[in-house]
Amino acid sequence: MKKNDPIQEKILNAAEKRMIKFGYRKVTMDEIASDLHMSKNTIYKLFAGKEEIAKALVKRLQQQLDETMDNIEKRYEDPMKIFSGSILLLRSQLGPWFEHFFSEMPAELPGLWEEFLHFRNEKILSIRSLIEKGSKNGIFRGVNPSIATEAYLGAIKAVTNPRFLEQEKITFEQALDAVYNIWSYGIVDLSDSHVTI
Amino acid sequence: MKKNDPIQEKILNAAEKRMIKFGYRKVTMDEIASDLHMSKNTIYKLFAGKEEIAKALVKRLQQQLDETMDNIEKRYEDPMKIFSGSILLLRSQLGPWFEHFFSEMPAELPGLWEEFLHFRNEKILSIRSLIEKGSKNGIFRGVNPSIATEAYLGAIKAVTNPRFLEQEKITFEQALDAVYNIWSYGIVDLSDSHVTI
């Protein structure tokens, strides 16, 4: 793993703090600089511009996700634990970004957004092996792995679509919880079932 | 009570939503208009400008505080209930405004901020009669009402000072909780006291 310039990291931390709170557009370079008691020139010496900072932030976020995901997969054997751990990870790591930053991205930084979608699709596909494994072990019931993977992919795609979230007036976290619930327990409520044997 | 134009209210609601979230400066008239699917001209027909909207918002907030405060004072007899009720009211009604809007105000809208300080001082002074009442009834212990009032006023002043909040890196709610705690239970922790009789 490449270790980055600690000053770069500080700049990214300050930018991240503000951009999670306000999104990309409303954060100015002056604000980032003054948060750090740092000259704007120092920032421009390390980053070509505001957009470069956003790119670096997304890249760092992806690295962090990768890292934590790897740890989860290494730590646990049980596919169900990995599955729920991954969902929890997405919830906590990605959730705050969706409030402002990611919901702006498709319009403000379409190129970067495309890149992120690409990353997302790649990562989500890694769930396929997990579902196949769980299917073999009988944990995920007699579910067709291909269908399950495709359905899961579709669900996550929908949930990570800022337009959808805004339309439904729900947070990323709420949407993710719903997906997790369906995947874990199904959509039929058996607690007060009308079905009689 | 004067009943306002419902369209004005809608505009204020939209502005309030955004300005609580982003502060005064970062909210644009275009955003407010498009949130409401409304022409900017319609807004400018009802409000002279952006600053007028902020003034109306603060005025409305003050009216709401007044109203709820009156209800609390009418509903309860016990001064302690009124006291804790008032603190809780400030916490919930005023808290969200301090995150961005009020912390910007001294710099962005100094005139309006002065007005608000004036309102605050007036309202807080009404606590004097409450403390006097509580003192007589023995609820507030043998506390000098003048000193208690002045001290309380000072505490609230400090807590409603955006610069102080930023310096201490605490939220308005946290600061208010601390004041409430001191006022209710004192600052000496008797639970594990070193004082022996």
Place this chain on the structure above:
DNA sequence: CCTATAAATACTAATTATGTATTTTAAGTA
């Protein structure tokens, strides 16, 4: 079809932000 009203759009002047150039300050070094 006419009128009134407000949304949608277009526009101007003023403000603000990005990115760069210049000056000041500060800390270390010969």
Place this chain on the structure above:
DNA sequence: TACTTAAAATACATAATTAGTATTTATAGG
């Protein structure tokens, strides 16, 4: 002390955005 380096502070030019206004288009009622 004088010199050097590096970054902060300041100033600035150009590009972009915003407040506020004027104009056009859409819509609903008579």
